[in-house]
Amino acid sequence: MMTKKIESTPFASDQVKTLIVYGREDCHLCQDMIVALQNLQRQVSFEFQVVDIDSDPELIALYGEKIPVLMAPLTNQMICHYFLDVAALDDYLGKFR
Known part of the structure; x- marks a missing residue:
């Protein structure tokens, strides 16, 4: 039986392109960042998930005053916080192109 050799890269591209927004409900800056990311997804390939920091005391301690935080x-790596920094996100994604 022949096995197909799989090219190994240091990072799988889907891992690279999966980001996390730490925020909380009723946070207008968080909503603004989420909308900005959704708009950017029309031009750039990446995924993100939103994590409510209020579900975890450790996350509140880490990010409570900085939300939203794009990680x-x-x-x-913290890419940006408060507002979406498109240049910083592009720099991060560009390292893996």
């Missing part, structure tokens, strides 16, 4: 979980 790259793969590298544990």
Whole structure:
């Protein structure tokens, strides 16, 4: 039986392109960032999920005053907070192109 060799890359592209927005409900800045990310997805390929920090005391301690926070979980890198920094996000995604 022949096995097909799979090209290995340091990071799988779907991991690279999955981001997390830490925020909370009733946070207008969080909603603004989510809408901005959704608009950007029309031009750039990435996914994101929204995590409510109020569900975890550790997240409240880490991000309570900074929300919304856009994180790259793969590298544990904070891309931006308060407002979407498109240039910073582009820099992050560009490292893996």
